Amino acid sequence: MAASSIAELQALLSRGKEVLRPVGAGHSFTPLVTGGAHILRLDQLDTPLVLDLCEGRARVNANAPLHQLSEALGQEGQAFRNLGDINVQSLAGAMSTATHGTGRTLPCISAEMTGAKLLNGNGEVIEVSTEDLPGVQVSLGLLGVLLEIELNTVPAFNLRRRVGVRSFDQLLESMHEKWLAHRCYEFFLLPHSGKGIGISHDITEALPDKPPLDLDALGLGVMKLASKLRRFHPGIQKRLLSLMLKLQGEEDFTGESWRVLSSTRAMRFNEMEYHLPPENAAGVLKEIAQLIETRHSDVWFPIEVRQTAGDSAWLSPFQHGPRVSIAVHMHAAQQYEGFFRDCEALFRTAGGRPHWGKLHGLTRKDLEELYPDLGRFDALRARMDPKDRFLSPELARIFHP
Numbered sequence: 001m002a003a004s005s006i007a008e009l010q011a012l013l014s015r016g017k018e019v020l021r022p023v024g025a026g027h028s029f030t031p032l033v034t035g036g037a038h039i040l041r042l043d044q045l046d047t048p049l050v051l052d053l054c055e056g057r058a059r060v061n062a063n064a065p066l067h068q069l070s071e072a073l074g075q076e077g078q079a080f081r082n083l084g085d086i087n088v089q090s091l092a093g094a095m096s097t098a099t100h101g102t103g104r105t106l107p108c109i110s111a112e113m114t115g116a117k118l119l120n121g122n123g124e125v126i127e128v129s130t131e132d133l134p135g136v137q138v139s140l141g142l143l144g145v146l147l148e149i150e151l152n153t154v155p156a157f158n159l160r161r162r163v164g165v166r167s168f169d170q171l172l173e174s175m176h177e178k179w180l181a182h183r184c185y186e187f188f189l190l191p192h193s194g195k196g197i198g199i200s201h202d203i204t205e206a207l208p209d210k211p212p213l214d215l216d217a218l219g220l221g222v223m224k225l226a227s228k229l230r231r232f233h234p235g236i237q238k239r240l241l242s243l244m245l246k247l248q249g250e251e252d253f254t255g256e257s258w259r260v261l262s263s264t265r266a267m268r269f270n271e272m273e274y275h276l277p278p279e280n281a282a283g284v285l286k287e288i289a290q291l292i293e294t295r296h297s298d299v300w301f302p303i304e305v306r307q308t309a310g311d312s313a314w315l316s317p318f319q320h321g322p323r324v325s326i327a328v329h330m331h332a333a334q335q336y337e338g339f340f341r342d343c344e345a346l347f348r349t350a351g352g353r354p355h356w357g358k359l360h361g362l363t364r365k366d367l368e369e370l371y372p373d374l375g376r377f378d379a380l381r382a383r384m385d386p387k388d389r390f391l392s393p394e395l396a397r398i399f400h401p
């Protein structure tokens with residue numbers, strides 16, 4: 001249901017015992033918003049995009065999409081410090097699962113939250129206290145409905161984006177240097193090609209150029225076709241990928257930070273992402289490449305590798321970080337379970353923590369080992385939502401010990 005006022009949400013909380021689940025853009029791969037009696041859409045609440053702004057701080061509508069907030073902040077000369085691959089998520093949705101971009105010194109978006117207005121399970125609208133903030137920063141919609149969020153901002157800036165094709169070995173050998181050298185750096189490994197694409201973003205005083213054509217969807221189409229042709233001969237797949245990478249060439253352009261960092265993702269896929277101690281990333285990537293060659297030759301979607309700085313949120317996968325994130329994907333029409341299960345075993349052995357919004361198979365017991373502050377979060381949840389009005393059966397498997 002689409003809530004049009006806080007009073008309407010309070011009325012819903014005051015009667016019955018039904019479970020309510022807040023939703024942002026519904027872009028999580030895990031069943032975070034399903035399983036209750038009502039999914040609460042919050043984009044119709046009558047809240048301005050930007051409520052207050054001073055240097056380095058903004059209070060904004062928690063339920064607005066990141067791209068709208070980026071544009072509104074930009075008009076005031078401010079910006080998000082960093083963003084992920086897409087910007088259609090709501091701010092509350094993105095923060096609730098520790099959504100991240102890439103950059104050795106840049107934390108996930110949740111760590112930028114400095115305050116919030118929340119409707120808790122008792123129907124009270126409260127200002128989150130400093131003590132509770134690390135619990136609320138990453139909270140999966142389990143503490144109530146975020147209404148307003150106060151966050152750190154930075155002066156608006158332009159980024160120079162450079163994209164280049166490199167060999168698998170070069171990308172692995174140079175990744176830590178690249179993270180030291182660039183504000184934002186990430187790379188994609190293209191299965192069966194022996195190659196990948198490195199992407200750096202650095203602050204520049206230069207003015208925006210005309211953005212190049214977005215050929216990502218076309219590239220994915222070629223990778224899909226190449227994988228299909230593999231059944232005739234694996235060499236065909238390799239040759240087609242090699243031709244595609246030759247045509248890719250080098251890219252170099254400048255634009256406003258939020259327009260350059262995020263793009264659209266046209267193809268549907270399933271994804272698992274784990275955040276690992278940086279020193280373990282290269283070994284795991286080599287093992288995943290080996291897995292693809294030997295057991296999962298149908299995997300063709302690129303593997304994405306990023307780094308995020310540490311923070312102190314209780315449920316943040318980056319708590320006491322930094323962490324290198326490795327994301328594996330499979331096309332929505334493919335069976336992903338076997339490949340993801342094999343990758344998950346490698347991620348876990350390497351000390352990884354899963355992205356809350358992406359597929360994983362962890363139980364309460366596993367998560368207790370990974371999150372030393374899980375008990376503090378439980379205590380906060382018991383205070384904020386004593387009647388479990390935001391606890392779906394799926395989430396109760398983890399958060400109702």
Ligand SMILES: Cc1cc2nc3c(=O)[nH]c(=O)nc-3n(C[C@H](O)[C@H](O)[C@H](O)COP(=O)(O)OP(=O)(O)OC[C@H]3O[C@@H](n4cnc5c(N)ncnc54)[C@H](O)[C@@H]3O)c2cc1C
Nearest residue numbers: 024025026027028084085090093096099100140141146357
């Ligand atoms: C194509 C694609 C690209 C992606 N790229 C990245 C990326 O680059 N980096 C990354 O880290 N992740 C990425 N993700 C994952 C995505 O950012 C997260 O799953 C994010 O949580 C989705 O935001 P959403 O607005 O869709 O939230 P939803 O999926 O709708 O909800 C996420 C959580 O937020 C809670 N929630 C939503 N609104 C509120 C509210 N007002 N109050 C309290 N709780 C609330 C929900 O209950 C739920 O627990 C990507 C996902 C997709 C599909």
